[in-house]
Amino acid sequence: MNRTLKIIIITIATIAVLLAGAYLYIRFMPEKSVSKQPTDFAMTATALAGEYEANTEASDKKFIDRVIEVSGTISEISTDENNSTVFILRDAETSTGVLCTLAGSPKNASKYNVGSNVKIKGTCTGMLFEVVLNKCVIID
Amino acid sequence: MKKIFMFATLLFATTIAFSQNYATRTAHINVKSANNVQNIVADNYQVACQLNAQTGQFKIIALIKSFEYQIGAVNRAMNTREINVTNYPKITYDGTVTNLDQINFSKPGTYPIKFKGMLYIWDEKRVTDANGTLTVLSDGTIEAKSNFNIAIEEVNTQKIDKIMREKLPVSLNLKPNMLGISKNIQIKADAKLKKQ
Numbered sequence: 001m002n003r004t005l006k007i008i009i010i011t012i013a014t015i016a017v018l019l020a021g022a023y024l025y026i027r028f029m030p031e032k033s034v035s036k037q038p039t040d041f042a043m044t045a046t047a048l049a050g051e052y053e054a055n056t057e058a059s060d061k062k063f064i065d066r067v068i069e070v071s072g073t074i075s076e077i078s079t080d081e082n083n084s085t086v087f088i089l090r091d092a093e094t095s096t097g098v099l100c101t102l103a104g105s106p107k108n109a110s111k112y113n114v115g116s117n118v119k120i121k122g123t124c125t126g127m128l129f130e131v132v133l134n135k136c137v138i139i140d
Numbered sequence: 141m142k143k144i145f146m147f148a149t150l151l152f153a154t155t156i157a158f159s160q161n162y163a164t165r166t167a168h169i170n171v172k173s174a175n176n177v178q179n180i181v182a183d184n185y186q187v188a189c190q191l192n193a194q195t196g197q198f199k200i201i202a203l204i205k206s207f208e209y210q211i212g213a214v215n216r217a218m219n220t221r222e223i224n225v226t227n228y229p230k231i232t233y234d235g236t237v238t239n240l241d242q243i244n245f246s247k248p249g250t251y252p253i254k255f256k257g258m259l260y261i262w263d264e265k266r267v268t269d270a271n272g273t274l275t276v277l278s279d280g281t282i283e284a285k286s287n288f289n290i291a292i293e294e295v296n297t298q299k300i301d302k303i304m305r306e307k308l309p310v311s312l313n314l315k316p317n318m319l320g321i322s323k324n325i326q327i328k329a330d331a332k333l334k335k336q
Contacts, residue, residue, distance in 0.1 A: 027178075029212030031219070060229050064205055065221040080185045081168035083332065088165075099165055101186055110204035123219075126229040127189035130167055134206055 034103065034121055035137045037067045040073065045072030045089035049096040052127050063124040068133060070098050071119040074112055085109045088130060099130040108138055146234050160193035160245065162282055165296040167246065167331030169202055175322070180205040180214060191284070193245045196237035198255060227322045232260040234266065243274060245282070250275045259290060266290070
């Protein structure tokens with residue numbers, strides 16, 4: 001194998017590796033875990049839901065994309081279409097609550113039942129029937 | 141007084157018995173948009189869905205920031221605080237089931253379902269028809285599934301392409317049409333709704 005051919009093969013191989021690396025970087029770039037992000041707001045689920053009920057537009061501007069730590073009582077537990085555990089935190093006397101979709105499948109989620117008190121941290125994405133927190137992690 | 145109480149009780153019981161509202165907070169929407177390199181695919185599992193089985197009124201609401209993109213770089217780009225969606229935080233489909241007479245909500249089985257309604261996405265609204273299936277399960281819950289396509293305005297694809305261009309690393313030298321979205325978007329929706 002002459003020297004020119006070797007250089008061509010090495011160049012092509014280097015380009016292929018770089019392209020593959022760029023593709024993998026774009027495809028699998030990891031997201032920052034919510035647990036490693038600083039908390040922007042810490043409040044009760046009732047207080048968060050109350051702010052949203054009072055003024056949804058202002059609350060969207062204040063809370064969307066912010067990391068919020070909420071504490072409250074679990075009123076419903078379900079599983080979504082992605083098999084993630086979903087807690088709804090709502091006090092008995094309030095109509096609106098906070099929907100928290102847990103990130104991954106945390107083992108400690110199974111120890112919580114309806115009526116348990118929990119502290120959860122997640123990213124606010126807005127309000128549907130309840131205020132919605134995504135990618136949540138259980139703090140306590 | 142006793143008669144009034146009995147009448148009120150009967151009225152309440154009748155209302156409950158004939159309550160035909162179904163809803164879920166955790167429906168799923170899958171969105172796919174083709175481009176030159178790799179399709180942009182996103183899932184949203186925090187979708188509210190309501191159906192009134194008596195009137196056929198049907199509503200789906202999805203939060204834009206709840207979409208999770210299958211390409212990590214796109215996910216990171218779209219879920220930053222700089223991408224401000226507070227003017228239009230939701231995508232809403234407000235429609236009606238047009239073949240309600242062909243569906244028996246009290247008899248388990250799978251029925252074809254047709255919708256007609258308005259889709260609100262960003263500052264656009266457009267009439268959108270869709271077909272799908274509705275399965276009535278023996279426990280009273282229903283499963284609705286639908287696949288449909290929408291075409292969005294060029295100006296809105298440009299907005300998203302601009303975001304992609306600004307947020308992806310410059311060193312990658314990607315053109316917007318390589319990872320941006322196209323005008324034609326395929327949507328899959330599935331929801332398990334419980335009687336309220």
